[in-house]
Amino acid sequence: MFRLEAEVDRNRRDLLRSRLRESDAAASPVLRSLLGTPGGRETPxxxxxxxxxxxxxxGLVGHTWTTWLHVAHLWVDARHRGRGLGSGLLTEAERVAGEERGCRRARLETWDFQAPRFYRRHGYEVVCVIEDYPPGITEYTLTKRLA
Incomplete structure (x- = not known):
């Protein structure tokens, strides 16, 4: 029997995530060793x-996990664009991730109309291109080796 729910059931979601991590840890010695450490938890x-x-x-919203920074959202109000604010936000997140949390790499996703050129100027390289996601738009996944 299947049950479809459109609303978030946080307890069930957390249970599913926990069980998936247990299965992943059982299948991968690398994940098994990481998941029990402070760096093995996602930290906002x-x-x-x-x-x-x-x-x-x-603002920039992301998290660190193991040795990676994942940038989920980076936004600058239109009145403040073109003044280096986005670069400053990204640079500070990379600094904290690298210097304070031991991250060696960063990753993010962006759409073609958003900021792929911005991220390339900051040293990010395209590692994945998904066309028509959503229809008419191309999504890019970019990564960067942190100093």
Whole structure:
């Protein structure tokens, strides 16, 4: 019997995630050794930029896991674009990930109309291209070796 749910059931989601990690750890000695360490847990990494009035000017939301930084979202308000704010947010996240959390690599996904050129200018390389995801748009996965 199957049951389809559109709403998030956090307890069931967490149970599923836990069971998947157990299965993965059983199948992979590398994951088995990592999952029991502090670096084996996803740790949020958020960087915020506020304007003079204290309003949100931009931000980066991501997490670190093992030796990787994963940038999930990077956004700068239109009034603050072109002034280096996005570069500053990305640079600070990479610094914290590398210097404070021991990350050696970073990864992110972006669409063709968003910022692939921005990330390339910051040393990221395209490792995956998915065309028509969603229809009419190309998604890129990029990675970077951190200093």
């Amino acid at each position: 990494l958020h960087v915020w930029a506020l304007d003079e009035a204290g309003a949100l000017a931009g």
